[in-house]
Amino acid sequence: MKKIVECVPNFSEGRDRDVINAIADAISKTEGCTLLDVDPGKSTHRTVYTFVGDPESVIEGALAAARVAFKRIDMRKHKGEHPRFGAMDVCPFIPVAGVTMEECAKIAKKFAQRAAEALNVPFFLYEEAAEHEYRRKLPDVRKGEYEALEERLKDPKWKPDFGPASFVPTWGATATGARMFLIAYNVNILGTSNQAHRIALNLREAGRGEDEPGRMKDVKGMGWFVDEYNMAQVTVNLNNYHVTAIHELFESVKEEAAALNVGVAGSEIVGIVPLESLIMAADYYIEKENLFIYEEDQKVRLAIERLGLNSVAPFNPKEKVIEYIVAEPPDEPLASLSVRGFIEEIAARTSAPGGGSASAAMAAIGTGLGSMVAKLTYGVRKFENVDAHMRKHIPLLHDLTQKLIPMIDADTSAFNEYMEGLRMPRGTDEEKAERHAKMQAGLKTAINVPLTTMRLADAAWDALCEVARYGNPASKSDVQVGAKALETGIWGAYQNVLINMEDVEDEAYKSEILKESEAIEKRAREKCSEVLSLLG
Structure with a gap:
């Protein structure tokens, strides 16, 4: 990140x-x-x-x-x-x-x-x-x-x-x-400034004084009337949104307003806001309303709607969320190619991209196919009895697919550190030692990339088995292809681990990594057979 x-x-x-x-x-x-x-x-x-x-x-x-x-x-x-x-x-x-x-x-x-x-x-x-x-x-x-x-x-x-x-x-x-990020946040009140201030006094940490503290920690606030909105507001600073979150303040204002028979008409965030604070709000409403939402953009949209952040001015996440403001396109030249372009790059007379990138792509296709079938099963009336299974596994398969895609490019740059070591001077004993240490560290980096691909792909098997067991039967072949692609992606990444391991001198490291990678490769063969047997 x-x-x-x-x-x-x-x-x-x-x-x-x-x-x-x-x-x-x-x-x-x-x-x-x-x-x-x-x-x-x-x-x-x-x-x-x-x-x-x-x-x-x-x-x-x-x-x-x-x-x-x-x-x-x-x-x-x-x-x-x-x-x-x-x-x-x-x-x-x-x-x-x-x-x-x-x-x-x-x-x-x-x-x-x-x-x-x-x-x-x-x-x-x-x-x-x-x-x-x-x-x-x-x-x-x-x-x-x-x-x-x-x-x-x-x-x-x-x-x-x-x-x-x-x-x-x-x-x-x-x-x-x-310090923590300070969020300037206002909740709109269809009432008077006095009523808004009464609510603020009940909620802010200082309350009405030492003898009558407010309900919420790390909150400063007051009530005022905004002429251009023709509404009162409870205006607060959330000094630490991990202590008092946006949605917690909003729901508490609603409670206090209801006790005064006063309406609440949405809210506004002044300035910018961390993405996490909106995701926290979305997760709260997802759990409260038993919703099934797993994609980030939809979670942000849910938070905007439930908090009423469009009530006084349009809330554009690209202009209000810090991470989106500073976002840069991912440095993924291979993953950003068309399918034809990627295959042609592999087929070119160059050593990279090679088997490692292809293995990551196959593993991503495997989890992607599982994700697709689960999504095509969920929400279909005749499959409502398996909705709970799909709800459980869709987010995992979706997330693993997103994490495997960058591994396509990561494999191509895996040898950078090793090559830097190879180019280091070796005129003196000290220079030779530094060069050797750099190259050994580079080999471990090169091993870690395909090993990460293996670990990510390995985490998908239980979910893929469940999709095979409960998924839409019309998508049987998609799950079969997904299982074989996942197995092959893991096998290919395993071969990359083995070939890079040959020149590693740290025997304890070799033993530990070989034990783990062998177990993942073996489990891939077993789980692929299980998926195929479940599908008949």
Whole structure:
């Protein structure tokens, strides 16, 4: 999975368009970064930037922005309504896809170290990157704001995590850290702002005060009336959608509104949202309503409909979901060919693509045929008695097919690491040792690709047996072809494991991999026979 990190730096400049644009340009021109949003505020004298990229790119983007701010912002002249203590006031890093919170904490620390060294200014770590519990919360780190910073830096307790413990008047200080994705979410109320606010008070974590906390954790909120919608809204920030999810907030607002005899008319997401949060909502409604939906785009559509996200403005997933905004076409030149083109590539006078890619393609065809027959059986009136079986196995066969397709191209590039080692210099004993180690590691990489194909294909057998047992009899030959294709794909991948294993010197590794691959190949023969016998 592609690693995506969101970075949301806040700069203490919300009025000078030249400065705002210069910072935006620095981010957008950083390779690997996609600038998603620029939100300046005149009264707060602050601009919030939102951009995404891979871990290394977001660090470079944040550094580029900090360099511009260092040259263009002078904190001695800054006044605004929003709390602040630095030119780049805060710079959080947020995991979006393929990245853990721990990784984002390391990203924040790496950014702080590099920025502090480059600019010679103080940086504090907060939230999940904090190394002291008393520095975890941003208000504690920023207490007293810019005006109190000079004296505060003299206190050893508030020595910066990176950079000098001295006051830099033009810059101040910066807090950087890692936190969960914050979702700005509004639920539409067909009532008054007072009623919306009553609901918000009942739900937000702070509630009505310490003696009367709200129902939902990590939620900030209030009620207001939006003239352009002619509706009230419960407007909230979901600080951690793993703690309180979008659908949980929406359903709770519906409960509170019903108690007040007030109608709910959908909701809206302000800004962008992680795909996972919508899939979580879809899974909730799928379970609640006993629906059968397994494809991602249909899950997203279900979430949009159940949450009423089109109620005040069209919700276009391609413009609102982070993963879709930054999506790039898959690097699958072989899998993207026509069937004719793929076969002609195999037939060409080149060593790749070869048997490994062909094996992955055959395995994918095998699971694909099983998936097809299961889908053709499900929902047909005369086969309703086997719907439960099809519901169970369709998602697995569909998913395995999608995972096997990329293995067609993965096999062709499997020897890249080995070839890199082969080209390494070997003039000295040290160079020879490094070259040898690289080549041995490359062989293991080359083995892992067909082994992965085997593992994925092997996971389909039980489902394929069930399709043979309960599937539409008119599709008997399709299941038969699927079983033989799956068996052949596994056998072909097994041969690739064996041929690449010959030069591996790690005997323990060889023994372990051979034992596993032999078991998968044997099971393929047995399971293929079982499928064929079930079909008669």
